[in-house]
Amino acid sequence: MASSPELLHDFPPFLRVYNDGRIERLLTTPRLPPSTDPITGVQSKDVLISPDHATKSRIFLPKIYPEDPPQKLPLIVYIHGGGFCIGSPINIVTHSFLTPLVSQTPVVAIAVGYRLAPENPLPTAYHDCWAAFQWIASHATGSGPDPWINDYVDTSRVFLVGESAGANLAHYLAVQAGVNKTGLGIQALIALHPYFSQKEPDKLIQYLYPGSSGADDDPKLNPRSDPDIEKMGCSRVLIMVAEKDFLRQRGIDYKETLKKSNWEGSVEFVENEGEDHCFYLFNPRSEKAKGVIQMLITFINQVI
Template structure:
């Protein structure tokens, strides 16, 4: 029997969110418990889990307004959501994401798929992106009404599809939009991409971004832990300014949420400016929450700023072209 005790030596201390130890363990400090799918009594939204990759034992969680079941022909906009967590923590099945998706689906009257993907250190980047693309291809297989899941067959409007995520999940959502632009998902019309406090970075500070050496060193350590094959933060996966195919982004509308006290704030604004400068041809807008930190809408969903955030998200998806 192996009696070796886990190492207590810290590699990265990102309190109050996570600690990475030198033996590769990740301790999530503010994580939420996993919850099963359910019929939520507050929102009347029903959820269920369904596999999308039997090979890797991966599932996603589907959300559907309960009243929709009464009309098998009712089609709803489809949101595919990718959770955050620096590519190494959190889950589509965490209580904070379950609650968030229940509220969003209810307010917007949509169907949603929240994707679970493999994470570092066992499955470093780009595994999360590759799994997410596999999930999207599985979702798209329902566009002809003949996929393996009845909810998607009956209720998903594949001419009104949206990608979204927060933090690392926003990074994934952006790259899924790019992959869709380069290698179109059959039967899918991507109406918009919603990036919530996106995880972008770069080797050198940009205007309005911190030059704190300690923070930048911590982030670089985190990159080496979650993305060992990537040589630096100017890789296109983290720095869109170095993405040669950015103009191929497969959506003509992008909404970016940033927060005043979030150290990633400047990168969100920077991404919007890049899209405008490269001649992408779509419409991008940014909404900034004053006095708030990273992903505040998950931690405090009833605050005034969180309510405004959710309303803007809903309005973006319900906007008619």
């Protein structure tokens, strides 16, 4: 009689990995179809950026009044978190975060989709996000493949926003945009409760990223080891950490890494007192979550 597959340990509770290769994700959220939000009027639609895989990205457009004169709006490029192995640009969590941000700023946003590990081992997520960024950059002349971006986006006012592992990916895009001139004007990077590796190897990352040490000597996982950090293609970074978050110190270390580097931009730092990792995503109606949204709106409007 064949034995049951053995559950491999040392993984977070939202991911079960078995020795026969089977994977179970225990933390999932409902996916929402593209729609028009009945309260804010924010419209959304899905786009397939790469013909090589079926991962969708979603564009959010604030309510447009026909009587208003045409205008070009800033663009948020949003990268979701989830440890590189869960999360989606088209689920209710992303919708609840971006809808108020898009409607109240106002901005256009694109939530970038990327293939998840371990089925698609890292660095696939980095490559997918960079391909999406290049697709967005193809609209810089106003003749890209998507009419919403062509008609409503000012590509000289772009903000990179990511939380947790998504902040790691957003930082990677900022650096790559500085190394490879893209035609997009990145105004700022907003890193919310960011994940970066530390000296002690991360066993989950080692599983998701074969060939990597999973530690801070990997330049994709930790900016301290990236020789191109000084070329980061924006002049401002906002870092937000949470007091009770196990990743709090990594956000502080990121701030210090940027300040000690030869990058010539400015860093702003905010701490959410009494809160845990990405609390604003899981309880978006709370007053503190609304405060995070208002803080981001204020920051973006100050920059533009």
